[in-house]
Amino acid sequence: MRKPIIAGNWKMNKTIKEAVELVKDIKSGDRDDNVEAVLCVPFTNLMEVKREIEGTNIKLGAQNMHWEDSGAFTGEISPLMLKEIGIDYVIIGHSERRQYFNETDETVNKKVKTALKYDINPIVCVGETLEERESGKEKEVVKAQVLKALEDIEEKDIESIVIAYEPIWAIGTGKTASNKDANDIISFIRETIGNKYSKDISEKIRIQYGGSVKPANISELMDESDIDGALVGGASLKSEDFLKLINF
Numbered sequence: 001m002r003k004p005i006i007a008g009n010w011k012m013n014k015t016i017k018e019a020v021e022l023v024k025d026i027k028s029g030d031r032d033d034n035v036e037a038v039l040c041v042p043f044t045n046l047m048e049v050k051r052e053i054e055g056t057n058i059k060l061g062a063q064n065m066h067w068e069d070s071g072a073f074t075g076e077i078s079p080l081m082l083k084e085i086g087i088d089y090v091i092i093g094h095s096e097r098r099q100y101f102n103e104t105d106e107t108v109n110k111k112v113k114t115a116l117k118y119d120i121n122p123i124v125c126v127g128e129t130l131e132e133r134e135s136g137k138e139k140e141v142v143k144a145q146v147l148k149a150l151e152d153i154e155e156k157d158i159e160s161i162v163i164a165y166e167p168i169w170a171i172g173t174g175k176t177a178s179n180k181d182a183n184d185i186i187s188f189i190r191e192t193i194g195n196k197y198s199k200d201i202s203e204k205i206r207i208q209y210g211g212s213v214k215p216a217n218i219s220e221l222m223d224e225s226d227i228d229g230a231l232v233g234g235a236s237l238k239s240e241d242f243l244k245l246i247n248f
């Protein structure tokens with residue numbers, strides 16, 4: 001049985017003061033213990049948010065990470081720095097990083113390997129553009145992204161990974177993939193992992209959907225057979241909405 005995982009990706013939002021207020025509100029709300037709630041916050045908020053969630057079952061995530069431990073990489077954050085703070089998750093290969101910061105399948109693969117080396121659970125994002133979907137290439141694109149992200153990764157590490165399927169055309173646009181379409185691609189990702197490794201591990205890995213998830217559509221998405229959770233942008237910035245999502 002896969003434990004549902006709802007992760008809020010705050011993106012480039014919230015000052016430290018705003019972050020603390022939001023976490024205090026989330027902390028004080030009712031939360032379903034059977035759902036894993038993760039807050040993926042800007043680097044500058046990690047330490048304060050870590051302090052705030054101490055003693056709760058809320059998990060902490062970063063939104064990116066370099067693959068090297070240290071060195072001349074101005075502006076980058078290393079896995080050692082994140083490990084010291086005590087993060088549980090790191091988002092890798094979000095489409096915004098691929099689109100605006102030249103993240104490639106190769107760098108995604110390096111970062112996934114580094115995260116695993118440091119026992120940080122990677123949330124690996126994949127997803128097709130509108131153009132790719134309209135030309136019927138979504139499965140081909142997503143399969144290539146998944147296989148490259150998992151290159152040279154052993155089966156024993158697969159369960160530590162979460163995959164987030166986020167069709168780019170559904171991110172921040174208010175357009176959600178239909179439940180059926182999202183479930184279809186997610187079960188295809190599961191099948192791809194099953195073919196590369198084993199059916200057993202493909203049944204264990206958690207795969208989220210992301211793209212305009214909100215309180216109004218979360219339960220129907222979670223009713224689908226293969227969708228194990230959501231990676232949520234906009235709706236994770238309001239405590240009321242995020243609490244509704246984790247109590248779907």
Ligand SMILES: O=C[C@H](O)COP(=O)(O)O
Nearest residue numbers: 009171172211212233234
């Ligand atoms: O990481 C989250 C996704 O990019 C979805 O963002 P959104 O919920 O604002 O569409």
